[in-house]
Amino acid sequence: xxxxxxxxxxxxxxxxxxxxxxxxxxxxxxxxxxxxxxxxxxxxxxxxxxxxxxxxxxxxxxxxxxxxxxxxxxxxxxxxxxxxxxxxxxxxxxxxxxxxxxxxxxxxxxxxxxxxxxxxxxxxxxxxxxxxxxxxxxxxxxxxxxxxxxxxxxxxxxxxxxxxxxxxxxxxxxxxxxxxxxxxxxxxxxxxxxxxxxxxxxxxxxxxxxxxxxxxxxxxxxxxxxxxxxxxxxxxxxxxxxxxxxxxxxxxxxxxxxxxxxxxxxxxxxxxxxxxxxxxxxxxxxxxxxxxxxxxxxxxxxxxxxxxxxxxxxxxxxxxxxxxxxxxxxxxxxxxxxxxxxxxxxxxxxxxxxxxxxxxxxxxxxxxxxxxxxxxxxxxxxxxxxxxxxxxxxxxxxxxxxxxxxxxxxxx
Numbered sequence: 001x002x003x004x005x006x007x008x009x010x011x012x013x014x015x016x017x018x019x020x021x022x023x024x025x026x027x028x029x030x031x032x033x034x035x036x037x038x039x040x041x042x043x044x045x046x047x048x049x050x051x052x053x054x055x056x057x058x059x060x061x062x063x064x065x066x067x068x069x070x071x072x073x074x075x076x077x078x079x080x081x082x083x084x085x086x087x088x089x090x091x092x093x094x095x096x097x098x099x100x101x102x103x104x105x106x107x108x109x110x111x112x113x114x115x116x117x118x119x120x121x122x123x124x125x126x127x128x129x130x131x132x133x134x135x136x137x138x139x140x141x142x143x144x145x146x147x148x149x150x151x152x153x154x155x156x157x158x159x160x161x162x163x164x165x166x167x168x169x170x171x172x173x174x175x176x177x178x179x180x181x182x183x184x185x186x187x188x189x190x191x192x193x194x195x196x197x198x199x200x201x202x203x204x205x206x207x208x209x210x211x212x213x214x215x216x217x218x219x220x221x222x223x224x225x226x227x228x229x230x231x232x233x234x235x236x237x238x239x240x241x242x243x244x245x246x247x248x249x250x251x252x253x254x255x256x257x258x259x260x261x262x263x264x265x266x267x268x269x270x271x272x273x274x275x276x277x278x279x280x281x282x283x284x285x286x287x288x289x290x291x292x293x294x295x296x297x298x299x300x301x302x303x304x305x306x307x308x309x310x311x312x313x314x315x316x317x318x319x320x321x322x323x324x325x326x327x328x329x330x331x332x333x334x335x336x337x338x339x340x341x342x343x344x345x346x347x348x349x350x351x352x353x354x355x356x357x358x359x360x361x362x363x364x365x366x367x368x369x370x371x372x373x374x375x376x377x378x379x380x381x382x383x384x385x386x387x388x389x390x391x392x393x394x395x396x397x398x399x400x401x402x403x404x405x406x407x408x409x410x411x412x
Contacts, residue, residue: 047133048266049094049143050259051157051240052105053126055081055248056117061088067115073107075148077155083201085120093151094130094158097263098140104148106252113250121195123248124202127259128240129266131171132162155292157238166266167282168215169378171241173269175219175230179207181391182229188391190407191261193247202229202244216283236369237288257402261395268394272387277377285369286338296320297330301366304334310346310365317359324359331364342367 061078068076068090075093090112095101134143138161147158181187182204189197196202209222220232231242246258286305291298299320303311316327335343346363380386387393392400 047096047140048263049096049130049134049147049162050263051092051094051128052255052259053089053091053124053128054108054112054250054255055083055086055089055123055125056112056250057085057087057120057123059087059112059115059117061090063115064088064090064112064117067111068108071111073111074152075104076108083122083124085122086124088117094147096134096140096143096147097260098144100141101144102252102256104144105255109250109252109255117250119248119250121193121247124244125246125248125255125258127243127246127262128234128238129243129262130159130162131165131235131239131241132159135161135163156290159239159290164282165239165284167378168213168219169274169380170266170270171216171219171232172210172213173273173380174241174265175205175210175222176207177265177269177389177391178230179205179210180389186392186404186407188229188245190410191403192245193410196245196247199245201227203227205229236285239285239287253402254406257399260399261391261403264395264399265391268387272394273381273389274378275381277379282372283369284342284367284372286342286366290337296322297333300327300330301334304331304343304364305366305368307365310344310363312360313362313364314360316364327364334366338366 061080065078068078075095077091077093079089079091081087081089090108092105092108095104134140143161146160150156150158150160178188183189183197198204203224205223205228210219213219213222216232216235220235223230223232225231226233227244229243229245231244234240234242243262249255288305289298289302291301300311300316300322303316303319313324313327316322316330317324320327322330331343331345344365344367346365392403
């Protein structure tokens with residue numbers, strides 16, 4: 001009897017870690033509430049790269065460019081902005097959330113302030129978040145270094161080591177959660193100055209129209225175009241989702257906290273509200289121009305992408321002055337940049353031509369958009385298991401406390 005009693009107790013002891021794991025997974029993580037283990041820091045991986053646009057006054061974009069060059073600051077470009085009382089904007093290359101990216105943001109903000117840039121009420125701060133995450137095992141700091149190097153060398157945004165793009169289910173849930181709490185207590189509007197709460201350059205999106213959409217294209221049509229709180233027009237050109245509502249700032253802590261807040265919206269929806277199904281439809285789009293504008297390979301890319309059926313070798317040779325072999329080499333470069341599956345060669349035989357007519361009859365085409373059905377779709381979890389829809393769910397305590405303090409300050 002004593003032996004059997006010991007076995008029963010030992011079995012119970014062995015079940016305790018399993019039961020604790022079930023509680024952790026299904027209560028604490030899903031609801032965004034962390035158990036009080038002050039000695040154990042929970043670190044979440046925010047895997048979607050991002051870029052930021054900083055608008056300012058009292059400094060021209062030309063002055064900003066010279067100042068960054070003199071300070072040796074890399075990974076940024078500078079441009080004019082048509083908005084009233086906005087004299088310029090400084091735009092980052094693609095970054096991945098980590099210490100190195102945060103240091104680069106602080107470096108840029110410090111430089112702009114040192115050069116005399118100021119913020120007015122109509123200045124904006126926009127965030128582009130990549131529609132594809134970093135591949136598993138990729139270090140965020142090293143990825144950011146590669147992105148800056150690529151941007152400095154080519155002027156193009158880096159897209160290496162990325163996984164499959166988000167599907168419409170994830171994008172829809174993020175848009176729905178953001179819009180659902182836009183005007184509620186401790187909602188999106190309360191996090192921002194009054195000038196950004198109902199703003200013509202970032203208009204509110206209709207919640208019923210979001211709920212009715214089932215594809216990226218339908219979600220795009222549900223918005224108010226570019227000037228929406230969430231802008232999906234860059235999806236096709238840059239592979240990003242743009243969040244436009246935040247107020248202009250050169251306070252790097254506010255910038256990082258807002259980016260982390262947006263990344264957590266995506267992270268929580270993906271991990272705790274959506275589950276995989278048997279199949280899913282992936283909507284592929286190629287960027288409008290992944291190469292430096294005016295470069296020969298960029299001109300060739302545009303010709304291959306803008307004409308249905310593609311461009312002939314002869315047409316490309318005429319437009320670029322390149323030899324036939326250089327045109328073929330550029331096709332290989334384009335395949336590497338946008339993916340082999342997005343580039344089609346229409347051979348002369350397929351065009352009904354004879355051998356020797358390749359220069360005039362062979363066509364190269366870049367597909368603008370296409371859909372693919374693959375194994376592993378996604379859908380919202382059932383009500384019994386789905387995570388909290390709150391915009392605050394799963395946000396780190398330090399970030400949550402920052403925003404509660406910010407909301408109180410703005411409410412005074």
